[in-house]
Amino acid sequence: MVIFLTLxxxxxxxxxxxxxxxxxxxxxxxxxxxxxxxxxxxxxGAAYVFTDRERMNLPQRRIAANIWDQLLxxxxxxxxxxxxxxxxxxFELLRKLYDMGVNRYNVYRLAELPTKVxxxxxxxxxxxxxxxxTALVHTRAELDQETDRLLLHGLEPENLLVIxxxxxxxxSGFFHKRGVLLAGDETVANHIYTSKSWIGKSETANETxxxxxxxxxxxxxNPDAELVMPFFELAGIQYGxxxxxxxGGAIQVWEINDNPSxxxxxxxxxxxxxxxxxAAIESLAEGLPTGHGISIAIDPPDLLExxxx
Amino acid sequence: xxxxxxxxxxxxxxxxxxxxxxxxxxVPVEYSIVDESKIESGSTVIFFGSSLFTAARRxxxxxxxxxxxxxxxxxxxxxxxxxxxxxxxxxxxxxxLRHARDADFPLSLRVDHPAxxxxxxxxxxxxxxxxxxxxxxxxxxxxxxxxxxxMNDFDAGSRSKVYRAGAEIFGCPPQHRDQLQLxxxxxxxxxxxxxFAICSGQxxxxxxxxxxxxxxxxxxxxxxxxxxxxxx
Numbered sequence: 001m002v003i004f005l006t007l008x009x010x011x012x013x014x015x016x017x018x019x020x021x022x023x024x025x026x027x028x029x030x031x032x033x034x035x036x037x038x039x040x041x042x043x044x045g046a047a048y049v050f051t052d053r054e055r056m057n058l059p060q061r062r063i064a065a066n067i068w069d070q071l072l073x074x075x076x077x078x079x080x081x082x083x084x085x086x087x088x089x090x091f092e093l094l095r096k097l098y099d100m101g102v103n104r105y106n107v108y109r110l111a112e113l114p115t116k117v118x119x120x121x122x123x124x125x126x127x128x129x130x131x132x133x134t135a136l137v138h139t140r141a142e143l144d145q146e147t148d149r150l151l152l153h154g155l156e157p158e159n160l161l162v163i164x165x166x167x168x169x170x171x172s173g174f175f176h177k178r179g180v181l182l183a184g185d186e187t188v189a190n191h192i193y194t195s196k197s198w199i200g201k202s203e204t205a206n207e208t209x210x211x212x213x214x215x216x217x218x219x220x221x222n223p224d225a226e227l228v229m230p231f232f233e234l235a236g237i238q239y240g241x242x243x244x245x246x247x248g249g250a251i252q253v254w255e256i257n258d259n260p261s262x263x264x265x266x267x268x269x270x271x272x273x274x275x276x277x278x279a280a281i282e283s284l285a286e287g288l289p290t291g292h293g294i295s296i297a298i299d300p301p302d303l304l305e306x307x308x309x
Numbered sequence: 310x311x312x313x314x315x316x317x318x319x320x321x322x323x324x325x326x327x328x329x330x331x332x333x334x335x336v337p338v339e340y341s342i343v344d345e346s347k348i349e350s351g352s353t354v355i356f357f358g359s360s361l362f363t364a365a366r367r368x369x370x371x372x373x374x375x376x377x378x379x380x381x382x383x384x385x386x387x388x389x390x391x392x393x394x395x396x397x398x399x400x401x402x403x404x405x406l407r408h409a410r411d412a413d414f415p416l417s418l419r420v421d422h423p424a425x426x427x428x429x430x431x432x433x434x435x436x437x438x439x440x441x442x443x444x445x446x447x448x449x450x451x452x453x454x455x456x457x458x459x460m461n462d463f464d465a466g467s468r469s470k471v472y473r474a475g476a477e478i479f480g481c482p483p484q485h486r487d488q489l490q491l492x493x494x495x496x497x498x499x500x501x502x503x504x505f506a507i508c509s510g511q512x513x514x515x516x517x518x519x520x521x522x523x524x525x526x527x528x529x530x531x532x533x534x535x536x537x538x539x540x541x
Contacts, residue, residue: 007449035447038440059446152369153341154316154423300439304406307442307452 001046002284004031005064009128010052010259014281017262021274028282034064037296043070045077045291047284049239051259053087055127061085062306063298070296077291081184081238081284082258088235090126090255091161096234097253104252105166110147110157117143120165123150127159129257131199136165165198168247174211175200178218180228181241181260183280187229189222190241190273191215191265200243200254212269219273227251239284310352311335311538314343318424319357319521334535335524343373350380353538355500357385358423358520360393367392384475384499384538385519391496393421393517402442402455409435413459418442420454425520431460458515468506468515472523475499477537485512492517500524500538 004014014031022029037043048071050064064084071078088096097103108117120136123146133155134146143162151157169175177200179190192215193200194207207215218224228242231253241260244253262270262277298306311331315323317339324337348354354377359370370387377383399419405412418441419428432438438457446452472479473493481489485507492503492514501523504515 007447009449033448035444038444038447055449057451059452060449063443063447148369149341151366152373153339154318154366157365298439298443300406300409300435303439303443304403307403307406307446 001027001044001288002029002049002281003044003046004029004049004051004259005034005037005067006031006259007052007055007060008033008035009055013259013261013263017274017277021270022278025278025282028285029278034060034067037067038298041296042293043074043078043296044293045074045288047079047081047288049284050080050082050084051239053082053084053258054090054129055259056084057127059307063303066298066302066306067296070294074294075291076289078294079285079288082240083236086236087258093231093235093256094161094163094253097231102251102253103166104250105164107164108162110160110162113162117162118164121162122165123147124161124163125155125159126161129255129259133160136198166247166252167198168245168252169198175245177243177245177254178224179241179243179260180222180224181277181280182229182232182237183239184284184286186280186283187222187225188273188276188280189218189224191269192218200245215269216272219276232256310349311535312343312348312352312354313337313521313524314340314354314356315521316340316358316423318422322425323521323524331524331535340370340373345373345376345378348377348381350378353382353384355384355524355538356387356390357500357523359385359387360390360496360498360519361421361423362387385501386497386499389497390519393496393519399456399458401453402438402457403452405457406439406442412438412457413461414438415460416457417460418445419456419458419516420445420450421456421516421518421520422454423520426516426518426522467508468504471503471505472534473498473501473503474534474537477533479534479537482507488512 011031011033014029018026018029050068053061056064061084068080068083071080091107091109094103094107098106120138121143122132122136123134124132133150137143137146150160173196175195175198177193181188181190194211231242235256237256237258240256240258242253242256244251311334313335315337320337320339356370359367362370367387374383374387402418412435415431415433416438417428417431420426429441432441442455445455469480471481471489478490489503493501496517498517498519501517501519503517506513506515
């Protein structure tokens with residue numbers, strides 16, 4: 001069995017997908033929130049995927065890591081993926097890739113924003129997958145105004161990232177965002193979203209038939225598996241989807257989402273891929289022996305330690 | 310027309326639960342998208358939940374208030390409402406965990422947020438307390454927002470609510486009217502709710518809330534509530 005652990009904000013991705021495409025597999029794949037697991041106080045033997053690291057604050061990651069340790073101590077019937085304290089967050093990953101010379105664009109936290117930034121930029125939250133919170137911003141004054149708007153909205157300043165815009169459009173003005181799913185040792189080349197919009201979400205894709213066929217070919221041939229694997233390893237992620245593009249002959253990484261949605265795209269898009277997705281997800285529990293469940297609880301001293309600033 | 314300026318977390322709840330009661334009279338607006346130029350002179354703007362804002366967010370809300378056109382009545386002005394402090398017997402959840410031996414059980418955990426408020430049932434042991442805190446943190450409640458209040462200070466059965474809408478106060482026991490009025494005045498809250506209990510004849514404050522809960526008086530009170538706001 002594979003169990004996905006999520007925060008309340010991240011629920012539904014696996015559930016929605018399996019309700020539509022994998023009803024027969026429901027006993028083999030489940031989704032539960034971390035707090036529901038604690039409330040139940042018992043964990044069955046299974047492969048556990050820790051998701052939503054980016055949505056978590058430090059105390060949450062420490063508590064999740066404590067659950068990780070308890071599961072691993074449960075014996076051979078337990079397996080775990082995506083250690084919540086060993087993964088790189090969005091900021092750490094993008095900064096590292098810039099420092100390594102992989103990404104051509106830099107990323108800043110608000111508090112460390114230098115006087116000179118390469119405009120245009122956009123703002124996004126570090127702890128969600130809602131995409132950019134602003135349009136492209138071209139001046140410092142505009143950036144200050146947008147920041148104020150987001151703070152008034154209630155976003156925490158420490159969660160806001162200012163990201164330099166990297167234009168990866170082709171000569172026809174199309175952006176081609178690629179996505180590859182990793183599940184343990186399996187990779188699935190999800191898609192190439194082609195869009196006139198730099199945002200590159202499935203909702204903004206407005207591709208031609210030829211571009212759609214290119215996306216399907218990408219899925220069938222899985223050409224980038226070797227290219228993207230080092231980035232998953234660098235980020236400490238064994239389950240997730242990397243979003244990137246190839247521009248000027250080089251990869252530009254946008255993010256790795258450890259709780260990707262399977263909901264976007266057309267029905268034909270999903271029908272073609274659903275078998276591969278399910279096979280990859282279920283491979284996470286391959287060879288796992290059955291075993292008894294264990295009790296799960298956070299001891300008060302451990303909790304206190306986790307809550308330390 | 311009344312414009313209710315709300316935390317974005319509260320807007321959906323407001324629209325789904327309360328829109329019928331207030332339809333045509335109250336317009337919900339998110340803090341970040343207040344378009345001052347579209348709020349007409351002669352209308353009322355109520356800012357909700359600003360007592361729990363960070364200093365930076367409060368300052369931005371103040372600036373939004375200053376940009377309002379002349380002739381607009383402002384209630385719960387972010388420039389006036391005092392930062393909300395917990396009731397005197399409340400301690401942070403972390404503090405209670407740290408000093409477990411001194412903990413005064415039964416306790417109730419409570420969370421105050423600009424979008425709303427929730428609390429736990431009575432917790433009788435240290436293990437129950439720790440379990441609830443761990444669950445709440447993993448349910449994305451910030452630990453800084455969790456407070457522990459000893460239940461012995463209150464008789465849970467006798468807790469009541471009093472609503473203030475401008476000059477009027479609803480649901481107030483006559484003998485404590487002045488005291489409750491003073492609580493609202495000192496907090497500089499024009500539209501709000503006070504949760505209180507009478508213990509041995511003494512009024513004990515459980516919560517003073519300028520969040521959207523203040524917009525949720527009993528349905529029977531809605532028209533009176535709106536009338537009171539219009540008068541104030």
